[in-house]
Amino acid sequence: MDDSERATIRDVAARAGVSASTVSRVIKGDYPVAQATRTRVLRAMRELDYVLNVHARALSGASTKMVAFVLDDVTGPSFAYVAKGVEQQATAEGRLCLVCTTHGDPARELTVVEAMREQRADAVILVGGGSADDAYRRRMTHFAHALDKAGSRLVLCGRPPLGDDVPTTVVEYDNEAGAYAMTSHLLSRGHRRIVYLGAATAEDQNTTKIDRVHGFRRAHEDYGVPYDPDLILPSHFSRSAGYEATKRLLAVGAEFTAIFAGTDMVAAGVLAALREAGVRVPEDVSVAGYDDIPLAADLVPGLTTVHIPTEELGRTAVRLALDLSQPQHVVLGTHIVVRGSVGKRTVTPP
Numbered sequence: 001m002d003d004s005e006r007a008t009i010r011d012v013a014a015r016a017g018v019s020a021s022t023v024s025r026v027i028k029g030d031y032p033v034a035q036a037t038r039t040r041v042l043r044a045m046r047e048l049d050y051v052l053n054v055h056a057r058a059l060s061g062a063s064t065k066m067v068a069f070v071l072d073d074v075t076g077p078s079f080a081y082v083a084k085g086v087e088q089q090a091t092a093e094g095r096l097c098l099v100c101t102t103h104g105d106p107a108r109e110l111t112v113v114e115a116m117r118e119q120r121a122d123a124v125i126l127v128g129g130g131s132a133d134d135a136y137r138r139r140m141t142h143f144a145h146a147l148d149k150a151g152s153r154l155v156l157c158g159r160p161p162l163g164d165d166v167p168t169t170v171v172e173y174d175n176e177a178g179a180y181a182m183t184s185h186l187l188s189r190g191h192r193r194i195v196y197l198g199a200a201t202a203e204d205q206n207t208t209k210i211d212r213v214h215g216f217r218r219a220h221e222d223y224g225v226p227y228d229p230d231l232i233l234p235s236h237f238s239r240s241a242g243y244e245a246t247k248r249l250l251a252v253g254a255e256f257t258a259i260f261a262g263t264d265m266v267a268a269g270v271l272a273a274l275r276e277a278g279v280r281v282p283e284d285v286s287v288a289g290y291d292d293i294p295l296a297a298d299l300v301p302g303l304t305t306v307h308i309p310t311e312e313l314g315r316t317a318v319r320l321a322l323d324l325s326q327p328q329h330v331v332l333g334t335h336i337v338v339r340g341s342v343g344k345r346t347v348t349p350p
Contacts, residue, residue, distance in 0.1 A: 003230055007048035013329030015044035024187075027094050042094070060325040066096035067123040067318060068116040072104050076237070077265065077293040078310055082127050085314025094323055095122060104204070106131045108312060113143045117150055123169070123321035125155040127207030127314075133289065158308075162328060171317045175208060178306040178334035179215025182288050184262060185304070185336055186244070186304040187223045188343030195231045197245055197270065198262015198290075203278040208323060209234075212262060212290065222326050237262055242269025250277050257285060257345050264289040264296045267303055271341075282343030291335050309333075 009027075013020045018037060025031040027040040033041075044050070069086045069256055071079045076183065090097040098121070103108040109126065116124045122148060130140070141162050144154040148167040155169040162168060186194050196216045200209035214234060220227040231254070235241045242261055245268065249256065261267035267289035281287050281301060289296060293305035309332050320326050 002310045007045075007050045011048055012041065014039040015048060038092070042092070045254040065094060065100055066090075066119075066121050067125060067321070068098045068100055068112075068119075068121045068175070069125050069314075070100045070102060070109060070112050070116075070126065071127040071202070072102055074099065074101055076128075077250065077295065078263070078308065079127060081293070081318075082312035082314040084309035085316075086125060086318055087314075087317035088125075088311075089315040091273065093318060095318075095322075104235050106133070106136050110136070110143065112137050113140070113147075113154070117143065117147050117152060119154055120150060123153045123155050123318065125314075125317050126155050126159065127157045128159065128207040129210075130145050130156070130159040132205040132207055132210060153321045155317045157313055157322045160211075169317065169321045170327070171313055171320065171332070173308055173313065173331075173332045175211040176215040177219070178290065178308070178336075179212040180219045181215075181334070181336050182290070182304075183216045183219035184223065185338075186258050186260060186286065186288060186342065187219060187225055189286070189342060191254045191260070192225055192345070193228065193231065194209075195233065195254075195259040197233050197235050197242060197259055198237060198266055199232050201234045209262065216260065223325050231256060235262060235266060236281050237266060237267040239272075239330045240263045242266035243273045244269070245278075246270045246273035250279070258288070258342070259285065260288045260290075262290055264291045264293045264303060264305055267305070267341075268295065268299060269298055272301075281341055286342040286345075288342055296337070300334070301341045304339045304342040305337050307335050307337050314325045 009020045013023045022039050025033050026038050035094045067090050069083055086284055087097045100112045101111060113124055134140060144162060144166045147154045155168055157171050158171060158173060161170045186272045198209055199213050200206045211315045217227060232244060235245055261270050261309060267287055268286050279285050283302050289305035292305045296303040312332060316330060320328060
């Protein structure tokens, strides 16, 4: 079918064996349609190249049928799997998915949110930790209300709510409990000098980092084991940060028997630095991570880590934002995945 014979709604309806009004409902997403019927319509749209036309209209501003996915960095593995869930659900809902990056800059994040409000995106999904800074929270609250007035929705995915009176969709996971569980696991294995690598700085005030440190400290308190504040270290969530921080710890002769890395990518850098120094894992030092990205199982040894339901976070964020009749605050669970990188404390610190 060439440009002069573009498929119409009636063509899609005929191919799917439904009425034109049913096709319209699937496209608009404003009326319940049986999943089997929706699947037939979406298949017919793909076969007739109709979806591409809908997306083109969305980009031109003639339609608002898109969701914006705003994240720190597209190369972050855990973010990528949340993005996969967002894109899959957005496609199922007949929406175009627009990806925007902030490079870890809260000011840029606010700028992107404002731009998406002007574009009248159906939902603006913010992924990953936000900022605990009061000025940031006030501005984000303002944008939540502005988006709501424009018929859009601010979605906080993997971060805490802004307040009960703020019109947002919140899909988070039990971030603090995951860190608590992993720290408890390390303590139960006899570790008493545990490095936590991935704390927030006074400048970034990242809520994900803050919550994980809370879990780390609370586990020590509940076990009656004092923690050394000097072993709670700020770090970017990257492999290079884990590598460099571990090299510094070894160079100064810090005493520790385990390193709890703030993410699996940080843990990958930790393992590399320990391997270079001839430090055995887990015989000399145990290493744990957070996220359970696919890479974690392939590290040597396999990484013990906290599993986050990343794809489910993305799918749930889109589904709830487009159906306000459902609960608008959901907390998903985490759990520990035990592999070979954590052992019992049986030797003296390095």
